[in-house]
Amino acid sequence: MKVTRKLHPGEVTTVWLLLVFSLFVLYQAYRITGFSGLSSAGAFPLAAAFIMSATALYLVFDNLRLAHRQSADDHHPAWLVINELMPLRIVLFTALIVAYMLLLQPLGFLFSTFLFLCSGFIYLRGSTPLRSVLIAAVAVAVIYGLFHYLFRVVLP
Amino acid sequence: MFDSNLSYFLMAWLDPSLLGLTALGTLAGIYVGAIPGLSVTMAVSILISFTFSWDVNNALALMVGVYLGGVYGGSRTAILLNIPGAPSAIATAFDGFPLAKQGLAGQAIGVTTVVSVIGGFIGILVLAIAAPLVSDVALMFAPRDYLLLALMGLLLVASLSGESIAKGIFCAAFGACIGMVGMDPMTAEGRFTFDTVMLLGGIPYVVAMIGFFGVSEALFQLHHIGLKPIKQDVSKIIPSWSVVLKYLPLSIRTSFIGVFIGALPGTGGDIASLLAYDHAKRSVKNPSKPFGEGAYEGLVAPESANNAAVGGAYIPMLTLGMPGDAVTAVFIGALYIHGLKPGPMMMIETPHLFWFTVGNLTLANIFLLIFGLTGIKVFAKMVEMPKGLLLPLIIILSVVGAYAINNNIADIFWLLGFGVFGYFLKMAGFQVGPIILGVILGPLMDVSYRRAMISAGDHPAELLNDLMSSPISLTLCLVVTWLIISQTPLPRLIKARVGKASQA
Numbered sequence: 001m002k003v004t005r006k007l008h009p010g011e012v013t014t015v016w017l018l019l020v021f022s023l024f025v026l027y028q029a030y031r032i033t034g035f036s037g038l039s040s041a042g043a044f045p046l047a048a049a050f051i052m053s054a055t056a057l058y059l060v061f062d063n064l065r066l067a068h069r070q071s072a073d074d075h076h077p078a079w080l081v082i083n084e085l086m087p088l089r090i091v092l093f094t095a096l097i098v099a100y101m102l103l104l105q106p107l108g109f110l111f112s113t114f115l116f117l118c119s120g121f122i123y124l125r126g127s128t129p130l131r132s133v134l135i136a137a138v139a140v141a142v143i144y145g146l147f148h149y150l151f152r153v154v155l156p
Numbered sequence: 157m158f159d160s161n162l163s164y165f166l167m168a169w170l171d172p173s174l175l176g177l178t179a180l181g182t183l184a185g186i187y188v189g190a191i192p193g194l195s196v197t198m199a200v201s202i203l204i205s206f207t208f209s210w211d212v213n214n215a216l217a218l219m220v221g222v223y224l225g226g227v228y229g230g231s232r233t234a235i236l237l238n239i240p241g242a243p244s245a246i247a248t249a250f251d252g253f254p255l256a257k258q259g260l261a262g263q264a265i266g267v268t269t270v271v272s273v274i275g276g277f278i279g280i281l282v283l284a285i286a287a288p289l290v291s292d293v294a295l296m297f298a299p300r301d302y303l304l305l306a307l308m309g310l311l312l313v314a315s316l317s318g319e320s321i322a323k324g325i326f327c328a329a330f331g332a333c334i335g336m337v338g339m340d341p342m343t344a345e346g347r348f349t350f351d352t353v354m355l356l357g358g359i360p361y362v363v364a365m366i367g368f369f370g371v372s373e374a375l376f377q378l379h380h381i382g383l384k385p386i387k388q389d390v391s392k393i394i395p396s397w398s399v400v401l402k403y404l405p406l407s408i409r410t411s412f413i414g415v416f417i418g419a420l421p422g423t424g425g426d427i428a429s430l431l432a433y434d435h436a437k438r439s440v441k442n443p444s445k446p447f448g449e450g451a452y453e454g455l456v457a458p459e460s461a462n463n464a465a466v467g468g469a470y471i472p473m474l475t476l477g478m479p480g481d482a483v484t485a486v487f488i489g490a491l492y493i494h495g496l497k498p499g500p501m502m503m504i505e506t507p508h509l510f511w512f513t514v515g516n517l518t519l520a521n522i523f524l525l526i527f528g529l530t531g532i533k534v535f536a537k538m539v540e541m542p543k544g545l546l547l548p549l550i551i552i553l554s555v556v557g558a559y560a561i562n563n564n565i566a567d568i569f570w571l572l573g574f575g576v577f578g579y580f581l582k583m584a585g586f587q588v589g590p591i592i593l594g595v596i597l598g599p600l601m602d603v604s605y606r607r608a609m610i611s612a613g614d615h616p617a618e619l620l621n622d623l624m625s626s627p628i629s630l631t632l633c634l635v636v637t638w639l640i641i642s643q644t645p646l647p648r649l650i651k652a653r654v655g656k657a658s659q660a
Contacts, residue, residue: 014584018326025333025348032347038616039609041340044602045347048332048594055326062322085583090378094576097371097551101568104555113552120548124381127545139549147206147556156559156568 007070009084012063019056025049089124096120109155114140164511167213168519174217178516181221182523188222189229189245191541194550196226197482197589198373201365204490205557212494212509217516219490223483224520227425227466228272228528231459232535235264244425244462244481247433251447251454258450262532266393267452268459269528270400271407275460276521278411279418279467284514286419287503291475293628294500299607300622304632306601309478310593311639318587327586331594332601334359341603354566361595362493363558363567364574365486368588370554371575374547376582381543394529399452406453407460410435414461418468420639424481425462425469432461467517474498474510477600482589485596 029049032042100116107115117136122129147155168174188199199222207215230245235252248268255264297305310328317324337348338358349355410432417428436447436457443451469480477499479485491498496506503510558571578588612618623629641647 008583008585011584014580022326025330028348028350029333032345038614039606041343041345041347043609044598044605045333045336048329048336048598051329052326052333055322055329058322059320059326062320085580087379089381090375090579093378093547094375094572097572100551101555101572104568105565117548117552120551121545124378124544124547125542127542135545139552143552143556147560154560154563155556156565 007063007066010081012067013081015056015059015063019053019060022049022052022056026053092123093120096123104156110140110144113143161507161511164508165515165518167508167512168217168516174213174516175519177214177217178221178519179523179527181218182225182520183221183527185222185225185227186229186232186524186527187225187535189226190232190535191546194546195369195373196223196230197486198366198369198550199226200483200490201362201369201486202553202557204362204486204493205366205560208493208561212496213512215490215494216509216513219487220513220516221520221523223487224276224463224466224517224524225527226483227462228269228459228524231268231272231462232265235261235268235455244429244465245458246426247429247458248455248462250433251445251449251451254445254448254450255452255455260450262393263395264452264455265532266395266529267399267403268455269393269525270395271403271456271460272463272528273521273525274404274407275411275414275462275464276466276524277518278408278460279415279464280514280517280521281467282412282415282419282464283467283470283517287471287475287510290471291500291503294475295504296628297500298622298626298629299604299611300619301626301629301632302604303601303608304623304629304636305476305478306597306604307636308632308639309597310601311636311643313590313593317590319585323586324590327581327588327590328594328597331591331596332598333594334364334591335361335595335598336602341599342606359570360561360567361489361592362561363570364595365489365592366554366557367571367574368578368591369486370550370557371571372578372582372588374550374554375575375579377543377547381547393532403452403456406436406440407456409439410457410460411464414464415468417461418465418480419471420480424484425465426481428465428468429458429462432457470513470517474502474513475500479593479596482592485592488596 026046026049029042029045032045033040034042035046037043096116096119100112103112103115114136117139118133121127121132121136127135144155168178185196185199188194189196200219203219203222207218227244231248231252234245234249235256238249238253238256252264252268255261313321313324313328317327333348337355339345339349339356340347346356413432413435414425414428417431418424433454436443436453440451440453443453445451447454465480469484472478472480473484473488475498477488477497479488488498496502496509554571554575555568558567559565561567578591581588608619608622612622623633
């Protein structure tokens with residue numbers, strides 16, 4: 001386990017953030033009932049949060065050890081790491097998802113889904129623009145038919 | 157008794173709509189398992205939200221089909237593209253892909269289908285015999301025993317955590333915290349609610365599942381959007397009788413390995429198939445080709461084992477409520493959604509459900525044989541679907557699925573939150589499987605731990621005494637200890653030491 005593991009880009013920062021997050025969870029778990037008893041409502045959350053914090057702390061030290069061993073040319077500048085973690089494609093696609101979620105209610109399910117699929121297909125180059133629009137139209141029809149009539153799901 | 161059980165068993169066979177749903181599920185499962193980027197776990201978690209308003213039987217028929225079909229379907233991409241569609245198909249790629257490179261993909265798929273079905277039947281047979289027995293014993297369990305069982309289930313973390321156990325443990329504990337959010341079931345105190353009403357009802361765990369397995373996976377795959385699959389000739393696939401008979405003994409042997417491993421809480425199809433592959437490698441003296449270069453034996457062993465493990469995994473799932481792998485964890489969530497409580501009481505409260513499931517699995521296995529050997533041409537086209545089309549569709553399915561659970565638009569934003577968080581975890585080498593394990597097992601551990609502690613009067617020493625004095629608890633304690641030790645390097649060290657000593 002320890003021999004071959006290599007640091008992922010941005011892992012050091014992520015794990016640090018996770019440690020902070022874990023300590024926050026630990027504090028919140030403590031706030032439930034404190035250390036009032038072994039069978040209180042807060043006992044198990046406290047234990048779980050403690051395990052989170054302890055493993056995160058271990059990982060922080062493990063990463064330090066790994067970073068120390070990695071050769072100098074393995075260290076990447078920050079902009080490269082950010083580019084690796086959040087390439088433009090992923091950021092824009094996520095933005096597209098957020099836009100879709102926000103437009104879901106004002107525009108209605110059918111129209112917003114159609115727009116999202118069209119732009120998604122075209123942006124990710126799933127097909128040529130014309131065919132993308134066609135496939136999106138068919139997909140919306142199939143999804144609507146399937147879920148509305150077969151699964152009887154309430155659509156947003 | 158027997159008559160009624162038989163009628164439950166045949167229920168899915170005689171009702172046209174159940175028959176149709178099982179067939180549809182199996183077919184869909186094969187595709188889901190096979191299309192890189194879709195996983196059975198993802199499909200089952202999305203399906204839960206679409207089918208929760210259905211009749212239980214209909215929903216189960218569909219999901220059982222998807223599960224069985226999906227476990228098999230994973231082997232297809234392992235053979236054709238060297239990308240295991242599911243973790244349980246990892247060993248299949250060792251010899252399957254070399255066969256495909258020799259242009260024998262069709263043959264390989266044919267053999268795989270037949271042995272998968274054989275394995276599936278053996279798994280179901282063992283399930284039908286063993287589950288009622290296990291359930292009888294489990295009825296005598298006290299809360300402390302459930303705590304031990306949940307611990308056993310958590311050991312699955314070791315096989316789900318990927319490159320680092322510490323990361324797996326972190327994820328499982330985090331999942332347990334997600335499961336804790338909301339009102340405490342025993343004292344009605346709010347936990348992790350930040351004094352808001354919104355969080356008092358807890359975080360819908362199906363939304364978390366879809367977020368982690370659907371959205372975060374889709375985002376993660378944007379990194380590899382350019383990969384193009386290779387075309388294969390798959391015109392002749394039905395294997396001859398002589399080939400089937402030749403590999404039958406190995407298939408049966410490895411099927412039993414599969415059921416056994418699948419039935420242990422904490423180990424599933426992935427470990428079963430690897431162990432079976434290892435068994436084949438050691439026991440077969442003259443393979444058709446050297447292992448790793450396209451030996452059919454290397455294909456027969458893991459594929460028999462992983463489908464047999466499905467039946468095996470149902471034993472702890474239905475009788476104890478313990479998952480054997482990520483899919484069964486999600487499956488348990490599905491049963492809860494339908495108001496069923498998987499565990500020893502299930503066999504008493506809803507005995508029909510058990511025999512219905514057994515009948516359903518058998519039926520799905522037959523459909524597997526039919527669909528596995530036909531429709532390959534269409535299949536080859538579907539697998540080549542570009543990711544640019546697939547990923548936006550996954551997002552739509554996830555959004556519809558998350559919304560369908562409570563018809564609450566806020567759940568969609570939870571979905572995205574979990575998706576993005578899961579993405580960053582994945583990028584840092586964390587696996588999301590243990591989180592779901594924690595979400596499912598955490599609340600169970602919490603309640604059973606506290607009940608055990610209360611009955612021991614809040615004295616740890618008293619609890620320890622209870623654990624040691626009851627035969628069931630003591631046995632479970634020993635099993636847990638053995639399982640923990642067997643996952644550390646200790647046994648290997650001892651074996652090496654003993655081996656050296658006997659040589660000297």
